[in-house]
Amino acid sequence: MSDLDQLTQSLARNLKHWRGERGLTLDTLAARSGVSRGMIIQIEQARTNPSVGTTVKLADALGVSITTLLDYEQGPQVRLVPPEQTVRLWSTSTGSSARLLVGAERRGPLEMWAWKLMPGDRSESDPHPEGTVELLHVSAGELTLVVDGEAYPVAAGTSATFEANVSHAYRNDGEDTVEMTMAVAVPPVR
Missing domain, CATH: 1.10.260.40 (lambda repressor-like DNA-binding domains)
Incomplete structure (x- = not known):
């Protein structure tokens, strides 16, 4: 297709x-x-x-x-989006393009982060407020994303999103540096 x-x-x-x-x-x-x-x-x-x-x-x-x-229909708590399932919105004959990697519908603050994890490093996070969503795209290496105790391998070129109101961690179990872009959407304070 x-x-x-x-x-x-x-x-x-x-x-x-x-x-x-x-x-x-x-x-x-x-x-x-x-x-x-x-x-x-x-x-x-x-x-x-x-x-x-x-x-x-x-x-x-x-x-x-x-x-x-x-975006594709939302599925389970963690949704991995492999490169072949991203959606190219536009492109030009000279090679410019815009590609929707992964998205989620939320209101409130939105943060975007650039991450680098060296081999053997990890970062753990306590649960965020109910309704917080994280989106990430791995551009180099292979990230091990751990959400509520379950590990998900996220290879370079793959994007993921998950509800971040449970404990979660980012690990580099490989030998190459992991580089990723991450966005965090926090619900507004009521």
């Missing part, structure tokens, strides 16, 4: 899901978003690949992020 086919299928599935979740008819979503009813039907049936602007209008009308509309 091509990147474009994958993007079209993800958008169709997620648009249907969130429209249903919000209890919106096609006509209501069309009125809220400024996107025609016919275009919404085509998107939900995976018969068209809309512009980024149209996708943003739909996301705004549904009250979700564009990441939520383009």
Whole structure:
């Protein structure tokens, strides 16, 4: 399946899901978003690949992020996203591109971190507040992600997300340096 086919299928599935979740008819979503009813039907049936602007209008009308509309369906507590399952949003003939690695729908503070773990090193974390989500992408080496006592190997090029309200740790069990980018989404204080 091509990147474009994958993007079209993800958008169709997620648009249907969130429209249903919000209890919106096609006509209501069309009125809220400024996107025609016919275009919404085509998107939900995976018969068209809309512009980024149209996708943003739909996301705004549904009250979700564009990441939520383009990302694969959420699964278990820990979701690994191998390189072949990432979604390329756009690319140019000269080689520029944007790729959605992994996303989660949350409100509140969001932090992005650059990590480097040398061979044999580890970092442990106590549980964060309920609703905290961490997202990470390993760019070099192989990370061992431990969530609630279960270890997950995360190879270079792979992304992951998990609910961080349980104990978790990052280990480098290999012989190469691990480099990763991590984002932390903390729920707002109520």
